[in-house]
Amino acid sequence: MRPRYLLMLLALSAIWGSSFMWIKIGVREISPATLVFGRVGTGMLTLIPVVLLALGARGAFAELRRHWWPLFLVGALNAAVPFWLLSWSETRLDSGLAAIIQAAAPIFVALLALRFVPSERVTGWRLVGLLVGFAGVGLLVGVQEGGDVVAALAVVATALCYAGSILYAGRRLGGVQPMVIALGTLLSATILMAPAGISQAPGSVPPAETILAVLVLGVVCSAIAYLLYFGIMAGAGASRAILVTYLVPAFAVFYGAVFLGEPVTASALIGLALILGGVALGTGAVSPVAWRNARLRPPAPAPRRDLG
């Protein structure tokens, strides 16, 4: 990977990793729905000039109109619902822990692909990876006490949402410009969150810290992060872009421990190791067999991951 993309990858991981901390700071003062509404709203407002400059008003509008229904669904499944669930669960859970559980999303992608993509098979080391990853998720959910189990399960549900939306977007929005997908997602999430977000807003202006958290979440963690992510995808390929999954929880645990004084427990570290190991094996990113065989055989052409 060229150093430029490595740098972008690190920046993206640092940004996305910090979102868990900003959410934690935000939900101290305002309701999760208001936080999410503010986040997707400012993210949308940030992306509008970018998309207008890149595509022109007419082109952007036509693209949004043509794909309004899948964009609307992705907005619900990839932003509104998981953001809301995550923000709510962070009213009860440590931010680092939430990030670790969410890192299991690729495992759910593999699992859902198994169910909905007929050609997909998971055997051998990949199956072991899935099981290891689930063991990690189960461990982290299991060690929560009382009502926090529900919060941990809510984070698991966000991972499921992301997995479902990735598969759906791959199938229905394959040829659409990434920038348009990002804008459409944030636009429809803003519309969806408006009733709950506005009606549960505080009557008075929240403290500066809260406003800063919402602005950073919207401008940096949503708008800029999307642009970086799609930039890496375009320049270095999807298999490199997905590496961000491994780095995000590490950054999030670091921020949580340093800035919020969250404890780094043994169960969190074991869960993190299991989940990341599971993701690496389960998605086929690392395969002991392929490693051994690679020296014997010429590499096969990469299979086209066409989900449609």
Added chain:
Amino acid sequence: MRGYVPLLLLLAAIWGSSYLFIKVAVRDVPPAAMVELRLLFAVPLLLGYLASQVGGRRALSELRRVGRVGVVLGIANAAVPFTLIAWGEQHVDSGIAAIANATVPIFVVLLALHYRPEERISRLQAAGIVLGLVGVAVLAGFNPTGGWWAVAGTLAVVLSSVSYAAANLYAGKRVGNLATGPVLAAASMLAALVLLAPLALLRLPAATPSPQAIASIAALGLIGTALAQIVFYRMLRLYGSARSSLVAYLLPVTALAYGAVLLDEPVTGATLAGLVLILAGVAIGSGRVRVAWPR
């Protein structure tokens, strides 16, 4: 998938949220000023949409052609009912307002009977209208929490339904081939924006409204007014007026749900009885549902 049912549910969800946004907004902003701000957000979006559909020059000439019809509709279909609903929601829950506002088709039939002597309805339809009016009485009369102000608030919303019904009949007679829906919507709301300005300036909010109230008005104008209109016209074009008008039955239900879940409004037996009576009255009174009598 761009099927009928998803579009219908989506429209009910975004349109039904208007009553919630109004309720939050009138806590801080007097009714006329609130409606003026609402239109200030909605009109540019509607005009922009129209221009993107037919081109700027043609949009302008079509708007000019609508002329006086646009002004009358601006009064009867926007300025008056919007203000009445906003005033009413100062005194009643948003869910109640949405149910009271679902009576429009009943008044369309009643006004048509009065102004068009040749208009005839069946005995069943008449019974449906009585049923709907009983529903209004139940909704307005059994509202013990708010006292007389709540009764007045409900009746103000009912009066807005009468205004909508009159606008509906007027448009049916006068518009003909004059203009399409989006042109009429843009023209009438633009007219309402201008006409309401003096009234809005007469009673400005006492203090700077809270960010919550401003956000609520922005969402009301952009989502509950402009976007709802745009989606509704799209639906009309794709599925025709009979299937599109079914959204009217869903609106009070979604609005009631928003109010109950997000604003902790109580859902009482009287509210539900009023909802059922009014929707049944609308279905039977407008002649949509016919009963085969045994012979």
